[in-house]
Amino acid sequence: MIWVRSAIFSGAYMRKANFQKASLTCGALHAVTLENGIFFQNVTLIGSQFQQARLCLTRFHSVDLTYSNFSEVTFVLRIEFINTNLIYSDFRYINISEHPTSMKIVNVNMTGTQLDSKVWFSEPIFQYEQLANLVLPNDTWLVDGKILIDFGDARSSVSDTFEYLTLIFSYIVSYGSSRSYIAKWLVIFANIPVST
Numbered sequence: 001m002i003w004v005r006s007a008i009f010s011g012a013y014m015r016k017a018n019f020q021k022a023s024l025t026c027g028a029l030h031a032v033t034l035e036n037g038i039f040f041q042n043v044t045l046i047g048s049q050f051q052q053a054r055l056c057l058t059r060f061h062s063v064d065l066t067y068s069n070f071s072e073v074t075f076v077l078r079i080e081f082i083n084t085n086l087i088y089s090d091f092r093y094i095n096i097s098e099h100p101t102s103m104k105i106v107n108v109n110m111t112g113t114q115l116d117s118k119v120w121f122s123e124p125i126f127q128y129e130q131l132a133n134l135v136l137p138n139d140t141w142l143v144d145g146k147i148l149i150d151f152g153d154a155r156s157s158v159s160d161t162f163e164y165l166t167l168i169f170s171y172i173v174s175y176g177s178s179r180s181y182i183a184k185w186l187v188i189f190a191n192i193p194v195s196t
Helices: 117-122 162-174 179-190
Strands: 007-010 038-041 054-061 074-082 102-109 127-135 141-143 146-149
Parallel strands (some): 038 054
Antiparallel strands (some): 127 141
């Protein structure tokens, strides 16, 4: 079992890292600040294992967690996913500690992520400090608190697509998407034919 009280991982390449059953804790809960927690920044954690881990005051900023496994993880106090890629990750059967837990999820791609939408969105078991600019598992795009694309259908749910075009392109490019993926969105949003 790994036990970590406070750590900063910055600019690391940690593909398939194993944090299974790890306790990434914040120490004494009476004196907790974000500085006491675990901070992943500009880290590659593709395919990493966090199942049954205990994450306390854990922040993921500009992290690639594609295909990572967070099943049966326990979230404690505050968790942040900012500018993070969660494509095809597994968040089933998550737990919340006895302490109030808040989430901040901003600029995150959750396409294909496995999770219980009732626990995360309909009747969340944690408080959202901020929930903005997401691609949800069902291809719904939540931008600035508004549903921009509903279930992958941009034309039926957006009255003024061009208002968001710059934001969408910066979002797509920020994840280093392939040319064909960007071309797909050019065709959908601007009706610009592009060969891939």
